Amino acid sequence: MGYEFKNIEEKWEKVWEENKTYKTDAYDFSKPKFYILDMFPYPSAVGLHVGHVEGYTATDALSRMKRAQGFNVLHPIGYDAFGLPAEQFAIKNNKNPSIYTDQNIDNFRTQLKRLGFSYDWDREIKTTDPDYYKWTQYIFLKMYDKGLAYEDYRLVNWCPALGTVLANEEVIDGKSERGGFPVERRPMKQWVLKITAYGDKLLEGLPTINWPASTLTMQKNWIGRSEGTVCVFDVKNSDKKVEVFTTRADTLFGCTYVVLAPEHPLVKELTTPECQAAVDEYQKEVASKSDLERTDGSKEKTGVFIGSYAINPINGKEVKIYIGDYVLATYGSGAVMAVPTHDQRDYEFAVKHNIDMLQVIEGDCSKSAYEGDGKHINSDFANGMNNQEAKKAITEKLIELGKGRYQVNFKLRDWLFSRQRYWGEPIPVVHMDDGTTKPVPYSQLPLELPELDDYKPTGDGQPPLSKATQWLNTTLDGQHGLRETNTMPQWAGSSWYYARYIDPHNKEAIGDKKLLDHWLPVDVYVGGAEHAVLHLLYARFWHKFLHDEGIFSSSEPFQKLFHQGLILGSDGQKMSKSLGNTVSPDDVIAEFGADALRFYEMFKGPVDQSMPWSNDGPRAAKTFLDRVYRLYADENYRQLWSEEDNKDLDFVYNATIKKCTEDFEILHFNTGLAQIMVLVNELYKAKSLPKKMLLGLAQLLAPVVPHLAEELYNLLGFEGLIDFVAWPSVNEAALDAKPVVYAIQVNGKLKGTIEFKKDASEEELEDLKKQALALDRVVATLEGHEVKKIIVVKNKIVSIVMK
């Protein structure tokens, strides 16, 4: 018979709720602070996923341990509630998406409470709340004031048949996901945030934060800072100039053609009449391709000659100008100098179009480009130099000729910030009749989303808000104007939400400065690795901006970051409705209880690793928890309870405290819980059960299975809650008392073990060597051989090397 999880869990959840057990007094600066945060969920209609449960349990367990360790813990939750599904609900039902959003949030909240998460529910936020997005708009205006928000033409996925702009996700192989209509890329005036202005700061901050190395590397590569040279090519019979950016100025003498992005503004002017038809056709073809397709190196490099010639500034040589889709308008200057001998993409393009090649670095370029370092040839004054020397010499020469300059370039592109959607924060600017653009005054924030009669797109590319006639027309400083009808992307609200939890009801500011200074940065942040660049980079950008504005004193938002892995279906596939392999946390809770679900998800493996769901897992967790419960509730075991110590258990008990304390801190719950199982197995064999250890065991379990831990605490005869009882401490002497086990190897193969004093001295280790050589299996193996040397690694191993 197992414990009655339903009664027990609901009983304690009620106690926590009624007492507001986990309410945080943010102004209590007497204890050290600890801010633990999950990436907040998008409240979808399907409700909480077992994947959410994993990350949320990990942070909840850490929060609970930190409270017991005497920290003032901030552990809030909220909802990232703008998004596509709500908009589609609105279009379908002709109802405001807030209805759909609020229903889903109610459902999420019920589910979260039933899992026993120790959130401070008075701090709950949602990004769609005008009291929240007032400050999202405020930050946008601050950026606008600083010139970091600007309008520009950018390519969007335009579907003429649907009359709407589509998200990348809604486009599959150049066709719309709904209906399969052709999609083309067409330029549209958009708001853009100048994240590139923070390129260096975003890069410099990386070494100061405690994040997974892989994520730091991905951000570094995404920012993609490179130092290079801009070379200016004159155009033959024209006063136009083509600027190219290159990191390989050393190869300039080998340049045999120039390629512009098909969207490059000069294409129109430089295309000759005889090439016009081919260029038009090519541009049309490229319009249907995504950047991803265009930069896929496995695809054939396509392009066409546009009829004009550029003049290589270093040697005056005339070279053909092509357009090619492997050159992106958004990177560098949207044009490249092509050196087929020393760049693989150029090599492939040149082979296909039968363009000359000229080798300028010694190395083999007969089958493919030689991209390595080497001695320069065919390069006039740069002959004999290596890459670095030649780069410098050639760039200096270009500068002298007025045909070049050094330049730092980022792969990072400015952040496209407009969406042609309804369900997002309105961008608070007005386009005045006189052609100027004015920001909405701060005093008029929040600029609320108006209700619409119809949420469908207009069909001509105008966002749905352009239908809100009354809202649209406004006056500012006595002048008439039209409001901006684009809305912000979902990323906006999630770029600063972590700061709002600190002072969520503040009407005057993002938060009380004193509180923001105290609580930021977030100490531990947990969320999926799929956010490694976008969300985590945007949030860092906004944080650094607000730091520069004097609003935040810290320079990074998230000090320590953990990723949680995906939970796959039991078939090893990603969980999806269509595969029928989804698992609902509600079903698992109904059958085994919230604690069993929490325990299973923490025990099944490392939090950061993706792994399949096991249907046996939660049941096994419940079996173990029953086994624990019996020690506290079953008369047979209660009779063994003792006020006295039990020396036999000292080592394993203290080892368990140590392991759990260390492992929980770094979210390695699986190994900590495994050690708790070892302790429980020992308790089952023991002749007496010290009550002190039973209390300690309940405390160690409390972070992961809080409901059961409260119950065990009461079964031990204590009144009240276990949550704030001081975390158990390790008796190191009990750990040191035990001898260590040395492995004895001959030529790396294990021949036996010897128990020996821990941290023995050099003389004592001589004795160990003798004992090792005397082992039967060692003697047998060594027979007829000579011992060459003996290596002793303290507390670990004796390695005998024989000839």
Next chain:
RNA sequence: GCCCGGGUGGCGAAAUCGGUAGACGCGUUGGAUUUAAAAUCCAAUGGACUAAUCAUCCGUGCCGGUUCAAGUCCGGCUCCGGGCACCA
């Protein structure tokens, strides 16, 4: 294609400043208890060879290297997963 991870028993995994590979759990098998079953408790469990829980050999995706010693480090592959800027 580019950037970043990962591959260990029948299964989830543990062990990475190089030091006893498989802790802990699932599953399986055997035993105790029971009229019986469930539940519970105890024990065994990588593979080959074996009467054997002796010994020996093999074994951490594949090929090669460094070392007294390699799951761990190095070189070259391969397969799987995440991201690629309008999904969040």
